[in-house]
Amino acid sequence: MKLQTSVPLYSEKESIDYQSRLFLIGSCFVENIGRKLEYYQFQTLQNPFGILFHSIAIENLIIRAIEEKTYTDADVFYFNERWHCFDA
Template structure:
């Protein structure tokens, strides 16, 4: 009887992750879901310190901000649809109160920056190659 599937022998990966490592995940909702699974299994992780980001340029800019370890200032925020927002962050950081939005963003930046300094593994996932630019 013919097989109605493709069989593939999967070899063991050359790198692995374990519970003694610090893991940073950034990117699409796939990174978010993998991060949740790793957290359920008691891995030391930080998932999406900017919220969900889909394209490589946004992820690169986020990594640069984490490497710099600096806070953002209130003038980096903009007001739209009754919410204070950041172009570098997912809408989960948006808030009607400017100070609360800024505090949440900067706490996440500081946590992400601290973890990045001691991380052993970085997992990046891309949802698209398209980049939208505000002009």
């Protein structure tokens, strides 16, 4: 009787090496993986907008960065003594 599911693993053509520049964005999982990568001297930029959980907000940030669109005063608001933006 086989009590495990076998999942075949294949090597990718391109792998991460020390010349790779890694951009990590998302949840606190990113923070933990990012710390490990930094410990091993990988070049990383992680969560420049803070921890994000909502996939649509992450998509919006990436699209705006690619299109080189900046945020304006209309995109942010002050509430409960903090600045907020629906994308971050």
